[in-house]
Amino acid sequence: MKKILIAATSLLVIIAALFAFRTSLNWSSDQGQKDGKILNLYNWGDYIDPELLTKFTKETGYQVNYLTFDSNEAMYTKIKQGGTSYDLTVPSDYTVQKMIKNNLVEPLDKSRLTGMSNYDANFLNRSFDPGNRYSVPYFWGTLGILYNSKKIQASQVSHWDDLWSPNLRKQIMLVDSARDIMGMTLISQGKSVNDTSQSDLAAAQGKLTSLMPNVKAIVADELKMYMIQGEANVGVTYSGEAAQAMAKNKDLRYLVPSEGSNEWFDNLVIPKNAKHKAAAYAFINFMSKPENAAQNANYIGYATPNKKAYQLLPADVRNNQAFYPKQKVLNHLQVYNNLNQKETEEYNDAFLAFKMTRR
Incomplete structure (x- = not known):
């Protein structure tokens, strides 16, 4: 008691x-x-x-x-x-x-x-x-390319198309986002990030699938941590995530390809x-x-x-043009439009088909 x-x-x-x-x-x-x-x-x-x-x-x-x-x-x-x-x-x-x-x-x-x-x-x-x-x-902010300057030169990743180089085999991490990764691929083909043409999306999916040999992982917020720790040499991510990673690893750099990207x-x-x-x-x-x-x-x-x-x-x-780009860079950035349910599903399906090729 x-x-x-x-x-x-x-x-x-x-x-x-x-x-x-x-x-x-x-x-x-x-x-x-x-x-x-x-x-x-x-x-x-x-x-x-x-x-x-x-x-x-x-x-x-x-x-x-x-x-x-x-x-x-x-x-x-x-x-x-x-x-x-x-x-x-x-x-x-x-x-x-x-x-x-x-x-x-x-x-x-x-x-x-x-x-x-x-x-x-x-x-x-x-x-x-x-x-x-x-x-x-x-x-x-922007979607761009974060890279380790001790392993990769800026000239090797200054364009989206550079990511398909065989020299980057198993070195790239991608943010797990259908809109962003399909968008970067569309831009690399001279298309809009808001493209809804089924033939253009099919072509983008095909090109994206050919990137898979270079992809080490498709991840979410942990991409930043992996880049800080040197788990990959290149990452496709957002400018703010890149800034936080760069603050903890002095070898990391960020750029926005000159042909354009997403501005969000x-x-x-x-x-x-x-x-x-x-x-x-x-x-x-x-x-x-x-x-x-x-x-x-x-x-x-x-x-x-x-x-x-x-x-x-x-x-x-203020003077860091990776995060506060000059007007000539801003002129090539694209803002996402809202897609209807059918169009959203087509983007998601294309991205899922790409991810399935890892199996």
């Missing part, structure tokens, strides 16, 4: 300690929920400096519930199902277009936005959201069923401040669309 009493007492102490710890957190506090001072932010994993969330709460009183997704498709499905209310989410360009088409996002009240003049005009009024009626840019944009949007719209606008305005956008860019490694934040970045970052 004494043992039972001691155990019960210990359990009560632990519960009390856990409760005290929980109520001490800045994020998701009961008081914040009771007051309605809360923001449900649905974002990619590790896609904001945590210190900014703490700063936002201190400045505004809004507690942040930070929830994550790992793909545009997963996020879109969750928003469409409507079972959970999110106040703000971060879709990529073509998904913004899809969400607008399906009436899943709220038109922005521009009178409530205080920092739009901080953004570079090059990153506003894009094809996926003319006039930025629904979205505010968050980060942007991640954006802040307010879902239709958002319950805390004042909090959403407060967060958009908070992240539009140059000092906050610059801090976030330094933490994440992706390029900021905020021109005033860009001026606050270290000179070596």
